[in-house]
Amino acid sequence: MHDDLPRPPSGGSGRLLPPDAGRDRPLFLVAAILVFLACIAALGARGAWHQAQNWTTELESSLTIQIRPVDGRDTEADTQRAAEIARGMPGVQAATPRTREDALALLTPWLGEGNLPDDLPLPLMVDVELEPRAARDDRVAISDLQARLDAEGMAASVDDHSRWARAVRRAAGTAQTLGLSLLALLTGAAAAVIAFAARASLAARTDVIDALHLCGAEDRFIAGLFQRRFFMLGVKSGLVGALFAALVSIGVSFSQSPADMAFFLPRWAANPFELILLGAAPLLAGLTSALSARLAVASDLRGRW
Template sequence: MTSRVPPPPPGGPGALLPPDSGRDRPLFVVAAILVFLACIAALGARGAWLQAQRWTSGLESSITIQIRPVEGRDAQLDADEAANIALTLPGIVAATAHDRAHAEALLAPWLGTGNLPADLPLPLMVEVRLDPAQPAPGEGLQAALDAAGLTATVDDNSRWAGAVRRAARTAQTLGLSMMLLLAGAAAAVVAFAARASLAARINVIDALHICGAEDRFVAGLFERRFFMLGLKAGIAGAVCAGLVAIAASLGQGPADMAFFLPHWAMDPFELALLLLAPLLAGVTAAVSARLAVAADLRGRW
């Protein structure tokens, strides 16, 4: 008697392996949650990178001059003079001298409002905007301020830009690592569910084997079934992740949590990610189910 693969039943391959909503519903929920978390991790990593680019762009396009108060000198006049000196140098397009009220506003988050004595000397800030098309003035600005006899310090913000880049790389690494862990968890859950489904239908599988069905045919039945389940769960998880990302982007979250919130940047990357997530979930479920079922069948016959 020659071995042959039985023809598909009138109801299609699913008639041999009908879905069981009682068993499939918990798996669907778990898979949807895993896809949701993976999408949130990916959008969070993307948001961290975009946020870091905006911050570093702002830091690298400006420098700050700190005017330290000196007895016998008017700090506000020194700040105005420092702004005028900065404007004479090439590569500088704007210079704004801030007053004491601005310095008090910078300290307010830590010291509160109205807690500083009026006679307490505070350093004043001069904000300098650079022309990105020209090289930065470098040490020339500090030399010009020293030559004018001003007690001033130039901060080019480079150390802050480096810190922001490191934070962005860390957030991206964490996001990608979480995605890989969630993909592995999803594959393990689907493999376990596929083995449980095989055990629950072992009589049907034995009948198919007696009729000549090969292992790859039986594994294909589970592969198609779990692909559709993973695809549907992926759609549900991706839609929920998109809604959460949009809500987080529209909300007014604290600035120190910006790296940990999903971000909707309204560009094709986010849309492609959410469209690709269900397909990847379906493929992961299909491959995991096929490998698990094929391994069990090899051990049975």
């Protein structure tokens, strides 16, 4: 029985299923757009996670001491003294006292310049930079530092930035989940579009399919013809979509985007993740197209005969 199966002539399935530019061009465009959006979603999810890692590392490698103004005490002198105490703690790499001008500079974006009276008491800050090992091993005892500041009679509080680090991690997790969910939805949409196109192509070539069936071709052979055809279409559209995603990511990386938007944009880092992702996108698009087309055609053929 298998010896009677028709053999595709030289040129493979192209002779039996010739390309139809009228149908293939819109399908190619839609598939390329879906691959482009999928790559952007994956790059954005990875970029959000990478940016969050950088931010949490910066937060966890530093402390902030706030010196509140109190009647009868010199706030600037207390700030200098707090910096000296912090420098004497194990695991502290540097402690920089901030002046009133620094505090005014922090408030200017919110209140405008020159809107605060000169005699308004403002809390002052001490930026404490931890040694890398101390940041990892938690060698700096926050309670000991707080106790030493309290012993000096200062109205001081120590912030280890843990609350902000947790907030950044939650935001990164949310962004990553949204990106991966969008990637899954786009993959499902691409599979549905290819399945619909494969069924339409099967219906448009009933004469060829009937002739192959009369010659003894099995359903798996006919489904294989569509599988190979849509695999190549998926690979080509994947190449175009991945290329445009790379260009957009590179363009975003060199643009002067606002800092608050950088968290969600797919910035190009030229590391193995980006290269593997964009390199695998055409192959994954081809495999998704081939599998969707084969399943759709095989299902229709089972109900046809």
